[in-house]
Each structure stands twice: as structure tokens, then as C-alpha cells.
Amino acid sequence: MSVTDLPLVAMLRNRMQWQQTRQKVLAENVANADTPGFRARDLKAPRFRDDGSLAAAGLPGIGMERTSGLHLAGAGPSGPAEERTGTRFEMMPSGNAVSLEDEMLKAGDNQAAYQLAASLYQKSLLTLRIAVGK
Structure with a gap:
């Protein structure tokens, strides 16, 4: 079993690849800001099942378990994050x-999320190195 199979x-890794692709799409939107008839595009965020596994790919996800009846049940994607589906301004x-x-x-939100994923990736590899004694 290789490290990438974990x-x-x-x-x-998949999250960072998605954010790199999204950054390219956002950069194209900014580059074409003056192009007549151009409409901004965005990538859809990866979808997860109720148990935390990735819905689109075959990757096993990290499931959540309620260990007490007092814990809050997961209600899905609702939360404090605002999902921007359209522009707040009128068309030119x-x-x-x-x-x-x-x-x-x-782009700023995407960059912050990428940095978080990269940091977690680096820390998880460091933890694995410590676990194997290197």
C-alpha cells in the first residue's frame, strides 16, 4: 500500500487539484472581463454523501459517527458559508x-482553501514519516 492510497x-490531493483548476477558470474570467458577451464560469464544488464519502469518485470518505444522542446530527451542506451562484451586479x-x-x-477564497489543503497534506505526510521512524 502506497502513501497515495490512504x-x-x-x-x-484531489481537493488541491480541483482548486488549481478552479483558479485557472477564475483567472480566465478576470482576463475576459472586457470581452463582449463573455459570461463568468465557475467549477462546482465536490459533492459528498451524508456519511462524508465523495459522491462522484470512488474514494472512500471519512464517515461521521454520533457517539451520543446529545450530539447534533449532520444536516447536509447548510452552514455559515455563502455559496455564490450568480453575480450581484447587472450585465454590462x-x-x-x-x-x-x-x-x-x-480567487481569494480559493487561494486560502488551497493553502489550508496544502498545509494539511504536508502535515499528514510529516505525521506518516514520524510514524515510520524517519
Whole structure:
């Protein structure tokens, strides 16, 4: 079994690859902000099942277990995070629907999430090295 077969490492690697691809899409949106008729695009976030496993890929997820009846049950994707589905501003007369403010907010959020995933990836590999005695 290689290190990349571990579910946590594979999940973090896939998350970082998704965020790299999303950053490219957001950069294209910013680059085409003045292109007539251009509409901003975004990638859909990976979907998870109720048990925490990834719905689209065959990766085993980290399931959650209620060990006490007093614990809160998971209710799905609802939470404090706001999901931006559209632009808050009107379309330009040229038909362009790119809002630089929204795209820069998305890029900043994406960068922070990528840095978190990269840090967790690095720490998990360091923990594995410590576990094997290197």
C-alpha cells in the first residue's frame, strides 16, 4: 500500500487539484472581463454523501459517527458559508456578465482553501514519516 492510497492523502490531493483548476477558470474570467458577451464560469464544488464519502469518485470518505444522542446530527451542506451562484451586479451593455469584485473574492477564497489543503497534506505526510521512524 502506497502513501497515495490512504484516503486522507488522496482526498487532499484531489481537493488541491480541483482548486488549481478552479483558479485557472477564475483567472480566465478576470482576463475576459472586457470581452463582449463573455459570461463568468465557475467549477462546482465536490459533492459528498451524508456519511462524508465523495459522491462522484470512488474514494472512500471519512464517515461521521454520533457517539451520543446529545450530539447534533449532520444536516447536509447548510452552514455559515455563502455559496455564490450568480453575480450581484447587472450585465454590462456589451453583454459581459463578469464582476471583477466577485471574481477576486472567489480567487481569494480559493487561494486560502488551497493553502489550508496544502498545509494539511504536508502535515499528514510529516505525521506518516514520524510514524515510520524517519
